[in-house]
Amino acid sequence: MVTIILAQSQDGVIGTSGGILPWGKNMRSDLQRFKEMTTGHPVIMGRKTWDSLGRPLPKRRNIVISRNLDFRPEGCEVARSWYEATRLAEGEDAFVIGGAEIYRLALASADRIESTIILGTFRGDVLSPLPQLKDQPEWNLTGQELHEADARNDWPYMFETWSRVAAATDTQQRQSFVVLEHARSEQQSRVMEGIQDRGECPFCMENLAKTHTNPILAEGAHWLVTRNRWPYEHTREHILIISRRHASRLGDLRGNGVGDELILLMQNLEAELGIESGAAFLRFGKPAYNGGSVDHLHFHVIVPDMDGDWEKIKVKMGVNPKKITPTPA
Secondary structure (H helix, E strand, C coil), X not given: CEEEEEEEECCCEEECCCCCCCCCCCEHHHHHHHHHHHCCCCEEEEHHHHHHHCCCCCCCCEEEECCCCCCCCCCCEEECCHHHHHHHCCCCCEEEEECHHHHHHHCCCCCEEEXXXXXXXXXXXXXXXXXXXXXXXXXXXXXXXXXXXXXXECCCEEEEEEEECCCCCCHHHCCCCECHHHCCCHHHHHHHHHHHHHCCCCCCCCCHHXXXXXXXXXXXCCEEEEECCCCCCCEEEEEEEEECCCCCCHHHCCCXXXXXXXXXXXXXXXXXXXXXXXXXXXXXXXXXXXXXXXXXXXXXXXXECCCCCCCCCCCCCCCCHHHCCXXXX
């Protein structure tokens, strides 16, 4: 399970660029709650948060996300992406402790949010990237405690616990997420059989590492970019851009900036991989009808292999209606 834990003012300030708490150090109940919840568990943070701590948090696995290959401090494990950080913490209850960019990346994967609301207005230039949870149908307020200021706390405050709602598209409520008939090789078919037996979605973030062996090229709050493990024939590049949240239809996508982030990731791919020409397409809805092998929203970015005698790339879209067994009325 992944839990976001943070303290913020009532207008969304979570800190300053200098790493100073806007409400001061005398909010001991918040610090005590943080310690009690995170001790014994992995804590995932960004490099700036690590720098602001000045030392590893004791009795916790400290996992720091940094793209700097020279960043190798003692006392922590370094991940080069959010996805890699979750793989390091796989099988454990991990807590995400900041900063703002890491909270933004974690939101799509989080199961719970533990928030301390400091009931005051403070100056700060680091704002919470989390949306107004009361307006988000996928989140339920499952705990709330209001406390007055006292000798241990300079400001009144509120503890809130938000839990993600299991939606109709969540993996635990779906029967099958792969279509074996659409496998393109014996190896892919064998892997998909195992996925089908487990009844899990291979593209959901908690499952991706179980069967996907290629590295993550890029990731944002809504999408993850990687190479296809089973690329189409006659391609130089076959890239998958996978929704970080489980979705089957376009209408399942949630959050601000989903489309903008997708375009930015594709533009970065074009530049970084030197793509001069290619194609992108999306399958949505039921894979049995759209030709896909996985029931999880993802884009394909395909670059043809133009060396030598090139061949046309054939992509299966749709099915032969004669091969579909009608659903009984």
